[in-house]
Amino acid sequence: xxxxxxxxKVNDLTFTAATVNGSGSQSANxxxxxAVFSMGIPVAPKNVFPSNIEGLPTWYHLRVSPEGYQCRQxxxxxxxxxxxxxxxxxxxxxxxxxxxxxxxxxYSTLDARSDVEYFPVPFSKLAKSRIQSxxxxxxxxxxxxxxxxxxxxEIPYAALEQxxxxxxxxxxxxxxxxxxxxxxxxxxWNEHFAGRQIAHKLEAMSGKTDGLVLLDGNQAAALxxxxxxxxxxxxxxxxxxxxxxxxLITYSDRFRVDPETGEKRIAVVQAEDExxxxxxxxxxxxxxxxxxxxxxxxxxxxxxxxxxxxxxxxIPVVIFDIQRAGPSTGLPxxxxxxxxxxxYSLSHGDTRHLxxxxxxxxxxxxxxxxxxxxxxxxxxxxxxxxxxxxxxNLWMTPKLQYPQRPFDRGKVxxxxxxxxxxxxxxxxxxxxxxxxxxxxxxxxxxxxGYFTRGSGHDGxxxxxxxxxxxxxxxDRLVRKFESARKVLPAPEIDLVGSKxxxxxxxxxxxxxxxxxxxxxxRGMEVDYMRLRALPxxxxxxxxxxxxxxxxxxxxxxDGQVYxxxxxxxxxxxxxxxxxxxxxxxxxxxxxxxxxxxxxxxAVPV
Numbered sequence: 325x326x327x328x329x330x331x332x333k334v335n336d337l338t339f340t341a342a343t344v345n346g347s348g349s350q351s352a353n354x355x356x357x358x359a360v361f362s363m364g365i366p367v368a369p370k371n372v373f374p375s376n377i378e379g380l381p382t383w384y385h386l387r388v389s390p391e392g393y394q395c396r397q398x399x400x401x402x403x404x405x406x407x408x409x410x411x412x413x414x415x416x417x418x419x420x421x422x423x424x425x426x427x428x429x430x431y432s433t434l435d436a437r438s439d440v441e442y443f444p445v446p447f448s449k450l451a452k453s454r455i456q457s458x459x460x461x462x463x464x465x466x467x468x469x470x471x472x473x474x475x476x477x478e479i480p481y482a483a484l485e486q487x488x489x490x491x492x493x494x495x496x497x498x499x500x501x502x503x504x505x506x507x508x509x510x511x512x513w514n515e516h517f518a519g520r521q522i523a524h525k526l527e528a529m530s531g532k533t534d535g536l537v538l539l540d541g542n543q544a545a546a547l548x549x550x551x552x553x554x555x556x557x558x559x560x561x562x563x564x565x566x567x568x569x570x571x572l573i574t575y576s577d578r579f580r581v582d583p584e585t586g587e588k589r590i591a592v593v594q595a596e597d598e599x600x601x602x603x604x605x606x607x608x609x610x611x612x613x614x615x616x617x618x619x620x621x622x623x624x625x626x627x628x629x630x631x632x633x634x635x636x637x638x639i640p641v642v643i644f645d646i647q648r649a650g651p652s653t654g655l656p657x658x659x660x661x662x663x664x665x666x667x668y669s670l671s672h673g674d675t676r677h678l679x680x681x682x683x684x685x686x687x688x689x690x691x692x693x694x695x696x697x698x699x700x701x702x703x704x705x706x707x708x709x710x711x712x713x714x715x716x717n718l719w720m721t722p723k724l725q726y727p728q729r730p731f732d733r734g735k736v737x738x739x740x741x742x743x744x745x746x747x748x749x750x751x752x753x754x755x756x757x758x759x760x761x762x763x764x765x766x767x768x769x770x771x772x773g774y775f776t777r778g779s780g781h782d783g784x785x786x787x788x789x790x791x792x793x794x795x796x797x798x799d800r801l802v803r804k805f806e807s808a809r810k811v812l813p814a815p816e817i818d819l820v821g822s823k824x825x826x827x828x829x830x831x832x833x834x835x836x837x838x839x840x841x842x843x844x845x846r847g848m849e850v851d852y853m854r855l856r857a858l859p860x861x862x863x864x865x866x867x868x869x870x871x872x873x874x875x876x877x878x879x880x881x882d883g884q885v886y887x888x889x890x891x892x893x894x895x896x897x898x899x900x901x902x903x904x905x906x907x908x909x910x911x912x913x914x915x916x917x918x919x920x921x922x923x924x925x926a927v928p929v
Contacts, residue, residue, distance in 0.1 A: 335365050337524040339386040339473065340401035341466075342408050342415040346378025348463030349407075351491055353384040355502070356470050357718065359479055359487035361538060363528040366392035369718050370911055375563070375656045381411045391841070392532050394719060395834035396911040402524050403476065405469045406431070407447065416440075422523045426472050441522050445472060445512060454508045457501065464505040471509020475517065477526045481510075539721050541688040541714040545644060546571035548692025549616060550579055550590075551727050554642075556615040557592045558604035563656050564712040565618040565646035598623035602630045602643070609634070609641040610776060612736075612764035614696045618644035621663050622653070624670065631705050632671025633778045635801070638751070638760065640699035640706075640734075643667075644692075647711040649909040658909030659712035661830055665884035667707045668858060674798055676805045678812065679858040680708045683833040685721035687856070688714065694813065697732040702759060702808050711879070713911040714831040735761040742769040749784040750774040751797065758804030805859065812857035817867060822849040824925065825871035829855040829885060832877055832912055839917035846918075848927050850875075855885070860892050868897045875924075877917055881907040 339356070343349040350371065361367050368387040374380035387397050399418055406415045406427040413435060419425055421439040429444035436442070451465040474484055484506055492498045546568050549557070559569040573592050580589040591608075595601035601617045608615035619627070624645055634641050647663045649655035669675050678698055680691040691708055699706040742748060742763070748771055751760045760783075763772040774785040781797070782788040828836045833854050840850060853867045868874050868889075876886040883903035890898040904920050906912040921927075 332521070332523055332525045334525055334527050335388055335390045335529060337388050337402040338397050338400070338420075339388070339403045339405075340399070340415070340418075341384045341405045341469070342411055343382055343384075343405075343466070344378075344408050345374050345376065345380050345382040347407075347466065349382070349384065349466045351463065352466035352470050353386070354718075355467070355484070355487040355491050355506075356473060357386055357487070358490050358538065359470075359474070359483040360386070360388060360526065361533060361720075362483045362486045363479070363526065364530050364533050365526060365528070366390070366532050366720060367538075367718075368394045368396075368720075370396050370713070371717060372910070373657050381408050388526070390529070390532070391838075392720065393834070393838045393914075395838055396913045398913055398915070399910075403473060403522070405473065407466075407469070424476060424522045426469055441520065443472070443476075443517055443520075445469075450508055450512065455505060464501065467502050467505035468509040468512070471506040471511075472513050472517075473509075474506070475510055475513025476520075476522065477524070479526060480528075533720065535722055536720045537723055538718045539685050539724075540567075540716055540718050541682070541685050541710050542568040542646065542716060543571050544685045544689040544721070544724065545618075545682075545692045545708065545710065545715075547575055547724065548689040549642075549696075550575050551689075552693035552696040553614045553731050554616055554696065555590050556605060556608035556613040557590070557617065558595050558601040558608070558615070559592075559617050560595050560598045560601045560619070560623065562598070562620050562623050564648055564659075564716045565620050565623075565644060567716065568618040568644055568646065598626040599630060602627045602641070605641045605643075606630060606634045606639050609639045609699070610765070614640075614642075614700070614731075616642040616644065616696075618646065620646050620648050620656075621650045621666075624663055624667060628671050631677070632673060632675055634705045635671065635675050635677065636673075637776050637778055638703040638762070639776075640696075640703055642692075642695040642699050642706050642708065644708045644710065646715040647709060649907075655909045657712070659831070659879065659911055660907065660909065661709070661711055661832065661879040662881075662884070662907070664709060664858070664878075664880070665882075665888065667709060668888065676802070676859070678702065678704060678706045678805075678808050680706065680813065681829040681856055681858070682708065682710055682714065683830055683854060683856070684714070685719045686724065689724045691813070691856075693727055698808070698812070701732050701734040701811075702804055703734060703762060704804070709830065711831055735759055737761050737763050737767070737772070739767055739769045739772070742767070742771045746771070749782075751781060751785055751800070752783040753800050753803065756803075757807040758800050758802070759807065760800075809859045809861060812859070812861065814861050815856055815863055815867075816854045817863065818852045820849045820851055822851045823872045824848075824921075825851045825853065825867060825874040826877060826917075826921075827853045827855060827867070827874055827885075827889065828877040830879075832879055832906075835912040835914045835917050836877055838914035839921070842914055842918050843921065846922065846927060848922070848925065850921070858885075858888065860889065864889065865893045865897060868893050868900055871900065873902055873925075874900055875902045875904050875921065877904045877906075877912075879906050879912050881905060
């Protein structure tokens with residue numbers, strides 16, 4: 325059985341490993357990813373894993389493209405490693421015609437296809453005969469398929485070495501055992517399959533990955549917290565945000581320790597639940613610390629009341645929401661952008677929050693720092709909305725730069741400031757921007773103290789149920805919100821002169837970038853605005869006004885940002901907005917943008 329070979333596509337394929345969760349396959353997949361990346365070839369890995377600890381199916385998709393596309397291409401691989409008997413038949417059906425499949429030779433091939441190349445391998449027997457360590461055999465078995473794929477795609481041994489050394493950089497004693505397992509696969513390829521080819525191959529290239537590294541968004545956000553001056557982090561573990569605070573702990577142990585005394589310069593507390601975590605962070609923010617918490621949708625639900633408290637009494641705090649598919653438990657290991665509308669007005673009553681919307685790893689790092697500045701400057705909760713795809717998958721990114729700008733602590737009065745002014749009130753708007761001045765606990769001046777209360781209060785922080793005072797305070801908070809609109813990260817706009825526009829945000833950006841290239845090949849051009857924050861900047865209305873139709877692309881069922889933007893533009897422009905939605909829990913592919921656009925705009929195929 326085999327497929328006829330045509331001229332090979334170079335550096336343009338998707339690899340999928342179909343395995344069982346808890347088998348140790350992730351290390352093997354990352355070794356393969358880094359080996360390909362070390363050849364100068366752009367990669368875009370996506371890990372699809374179940375929400376249990378062990379035993380259910382998991383898939384790892386590695387996209388390779390000479391253009392460096394970073395969004396998901398789909399679940400139809402060109403090269404498949406099938407090591408899960410429960411999904412074997414479906415995985416085989418998913419393989420692209422002309423593709424190759426490595427599989428356990430004991431699997432049935434009654435439903436064999438004639439348009440793919442088969443490579444049966446006795447993985448279990450090889451592992452028992454060639455891997456001596458009983459304790460490591462299960463994990464090292466996966467490295468065998470790394471060697472087999474390397475043989476098929478002609479990945480140099482030096483690249484495999486580099487991948488292993490990076491993956492196990494903290495465990496150099498494990499290098500040789502992993503290299504030996506890879507060699508088992510290489511030897512088996514040479515002995516049984518040497519000379520066989522498929523319609524895809526890899527070749528080293530230059531110019532596409534220069535200066536780039538592989539990093540995930542949660543790692544970058546954690547490092548951004550360190551660089552942003554975070555001194556208190558309170559959190560409760562929840563997928564997919566846990567690795568953010570775990571990485572923060574790791575980085576803090578290296579970079580936030582007094583070199584002379586060994587004293588830690590940050591407090592990281594694992595609370596009993598998400599509500600307590602936010603309460604701790606708010607308390608630290610009130611005391612003058614730069615404080616944060618990280619969570620996902622279910623945690624955001626629990627944080628509603630405390631978020632409203634921080635908004636109303638005006639305490640800075642940063643909340644990272646690494647979004648996953650909901651509602652309820654939903655799909656805890658799948659991605660989505662379903663928390664935007666909820667986070668935007670979280671809590672009861674009239675609340676409005678500042679949202680940052682990073683689209684890539686570099687922005688996860690930079691916006692983490694920006695969030696602390698904004699929280700201090702506007703004395704309010706600031707949300708950073710990432711998602712599972714951006715937070716937990718590796719992405720190619722430029723090396724992160726050391727920050728150059730000083731911290732913005734906002735309107736904080738010192739003892740000297742108070743001595744120069746005998747008249748001060750905690751919630752007075754003296755500058756017209758809605759932002760009042762504050763003091764920090766411990767300021768040695770008789771005017772520094774005030775009572776922080778979540779009930780009605782006047783400009784001097786005194787209890788009040790006066791209707792005019794209450795309404796005036798809410799109006800001031802709106803002025804503060806509107807002041808923030810002008811200083812939040814501005815959208816990125818790319819105009820090509822089309823009367824059709826697209827708006828997207830967050831990780832959806834990568835699908836739109838590729839979709840624009842594909843649409844151009846069909847003769848269709850679209851202008852593009854990428855939102856980087858809410859509330860939207862003044863440029864939004866101008867962008868909508870300049871186009872006949874504007875499509876808002878996002879990863880949720882209800883078109884949440886589409887609804888928000890219709891309220892943010894003048895009424896006569898709202899009708900120009902349209903909604904394109906993707907919400908199956910998988911990262912959005914370019915096709916989910918191109919297909920509806922071509923259909924809705926009736927572009928001939």
